[in-house]
Amino acid sequence: MVAPTVLNTPRVRASTGLPLLHVEDLDIHFQTANGIARVVDGTNLKIHPQEIVGIAGESGSGKTTLVEAILQIIRFPNRITRGRVLFSPDGREQVDLMKLNARQMRRMRGEHIAYIPQGSQNSLNPVLRVGRQIVDAMVDHGVSDRQAKAKVPELLAKVGLESRVARLYPHELSGGMKQRVIIAIAISMEPELIVADEPTTALDVNVQRLILEALANLREEMKVAIMIVSHDLPVHAQLVDRIGIMYAGQIVEAGDIRSTVKESLHPYTQGLMQSIPSIGGTRERLEGIGGSAPSPSNWPSGCRFHTRSPKVMDICKSVQPILAEARPDRVVACHLYPTSTPEGEQA
Numbered sequence: 001m002v003a004p005t006v007l008n009t010p011r012v013r014a015s016t017g018l019p020l021l022h023v024e025d026l027d028i029h030f031q032t033a034n035g036i037a038r039v040v041d042g043t044n045l046k047i048h049p050q051e052i053v054g055i056a057g058e059s060g061s062g063k064t065t066l067v068e069a070i071l072q073i074i075r076f077p078n079r080i081t082r083g084r085v086l087f088s089p090d091g092r093e094q095v096d097l098m099k100l101n102a103r104q105m106r107r108m109r110g111e112h113i114a115y116i117p118q119g120s121q122n123s124l125n126p127v128l129r130v131g132r133q134i135v136d137a138m139v140d141h142g143v144s145d146r147q148a149k150a151k152v153p154e155l156l157a158k159v160g161l162e163s164r165v166a167r168l169y170p171h172e173l174s175g176g177m178k179q180r181v182i183i184a185i186a187i188s189m190e191p192e193l194i195v196a197d198e199p200t201t202a203l204d205v206n207v208q209r210l211i212l213e214a215l216a217n218l219r220e221e222m223k224v225a226i227m228i229v230s231h232d233l234p235v236h237a238q239l240v241d242r243i244g245i246m247y248a249g250q251i252v253e254a255g256d257i258r259s260t261v262k263e264s265l266h267p268y269t270q271g272l273m274q275s276i277p278s279i280g281g282t283r284e285r286l287e288g289i290g291g292s293a294p295s296p297s298n299w300p301s302g303c304r305f306h307t308r309s310p311k312v313m314d315i316c317k318s319v320q321p322i323l324a325e326a327r328p329d330r331v332v333a334c335h336l337y338p339t340s341t342p343e344g345e346q347a
Contacts, residue, residue: 018088020193020225021047021070026083028062028069030076037296039065041249043083044323047193049091052219052226054236054257056272057246060293063229064118066246067197070227071115072097072105087113089192110141114186116196118229121178124170130181131166137185148188155184158221159214176207180214187218194218196228200235212239233276237261245269248294248304251323255330265332267309303335311336 028040040062047053055063068074070085085097089112100108109115117123125133131152138148153163159180170178179199186194196215200208216239218224228240236243237257244254245266253266264270271289291308294300300307306316315335324339326332335341 017048018091018094019046019086020049020051020088020091021045021227022084022086022088022094023066023070024084024086026066026069026085027081028065028074029080031078031080032297035297036080038299039249039296040069041296041299043246043249043251045244045251045254047225047227049192050219050223050225051242052215052228052240054240054243055227055229055246056231056233056236056243058272058289058293059231060296061246062249062296063231063246064197067115067195067227067229070097071109071113071195072100072102073109073115087193107141110137110191111189112191112193114189114191114194116182116186116194116199118197118201120182120199121175121202123182124178126170128169129166130168130170130173134166134181134185134188138188141189143189151188155188156181158187158218159184160210174207175203176210179203179207179211183211183214183218187222187224190222190224192224194224194226196226198230199228200230200232208235209238215239233261233272245272248299249296250304250333252305252334253330253332254323259329265326265330265337266305266334267311267336268305271308271310303333315341 023043023045026040026043027038030037030039043066055066057063069081081098086094087097088094097105097108134152134155135145135148138151139145152166156163156165161177161180165177173181200211203211212235215226219226230236240257242255243257243260244251245268247268253260253269260269264273274287275289289308294304294307302318303316303321306312309316313335319342321333321335321340322342323331323333326337326339333340
C-alpha cells in the first residue's frame with residue numbers, strides 16, 4: 001500500500017438539490033448475550049446524484065453493517081433499528097427504505113440500487129456460465145430472456161471484458177475478471193446508485209486500478225452515483241469525490257477528498273493518514289494509532305476516540321461531540337473545533 005495520491009480524475013461537486021441517498025440518525029443495534037451491541041449508532045450520510053462517496057475506517061467501525069442496513073439485507077434477527085434511509089431516484093420524492101416490506105425492497109435492489117458485496121469473487125455460481133448468471137439477474141427483475149441475452153455483450157464491454165467471457169465458467173476467470181462480471185451484473189438494470197463493499201480486496205494493485213477505472217468510467221457513462229466502502233485510503237484517494245471517516249459506529253469526519261487527504265482535522269483521521277507509507281520513503285517512521293477499537297457493546301463515554309487520541313482533553317472524556325461544519329468543505333465531530341461542542345459546554 002502506498003501513500004494516498006489523488007489522481008487527476010473528473011470530480012463531481014455535490015448538488016444543492018435533494019440528495020439521492022440521505023441516511024439520517026441511523027441506529028443498528030443487536031441484542032446479544034453480552035448486552036446490546038450498538039454497531040451503527042447515530043450515523044448521518046448524504047450522497048448526491050452522480051457522486052462517488054467513500055466510507056473509510058478500521059475493521060469493526062460499522063462500515064459493512066451500514067451498507068447492509070441501507071440495502072436491508074441484515075440477517076441478524078434480534079436487531080433494533082431507528083432513523084431513516086431516504087432514497088430519491090427521481091430527485092423529487094423520497095422513499096424511506098426502512099419502511100419498505102421485503103417484496104418492495106427486493107424490487108428496489110437491482111433496479112435502483114445495485115450491490116457489489118464484500119468477497120464478491122465468491123458470489124458467482126460455479127456451475128453456471130457467466131452469461132447465464134447475468135441474464136438471470138435481469139430476468140429476475142422482469143426483463144425477457146431474449147432481451148437480457150442481447151444485452152450481455154454490451155454489459156461486458158462496459159466493464160472491459162470481451163463478449164466471449166459470457167461462455168466461460170467462473171473458475172476459468174481471474175480474480176479481476178470475476179469482479180468485473182459482478183459489476184456487470186450490478187449495472188444490468190441501470191441503477192441510480194451502486195453500493196460497493198470492499199470491491200478491491202484480495203486483488204493485486206494492477207487489477208485494483210482496473211476495477212477503480214471501470215467504476216469511474218461507469219459514473220461518466222451511466223451517470224450513476226457510487227458509494228464505496230473500503231479500509232484502504234489510497235483506493236478512496238483515486239476514486240471518490242467526498243469521503244466519510246467512520247469510527248465506533250459513527251461518522252467522525254466527512255468532506256472533499258482532496259482537502260481531507262491534504263489536511264485531516266479529526267485526530268482519528270490524522271492517525272489513519274500517518275499510518276500509510278509515503279512514496280519514496282520520505283516519512284522516516286510510520287505512526288500507528290495506539291490501542292484498539294472499542295467494543296460496540298461498551299462504547300467509551302464522551303468522544304469514543306478519547307481513549308486512543310493523542311490530543312485528548314478533559315471534555316472529551318464526558319461530552320460526546322456533534323458532527324458539525326468546521327470549515328466550508330468539512331464536517332467533523334471533535335471538541336478541537338468549537339462548532340462540534342454541544343451548546344453550553346466549554347471546550
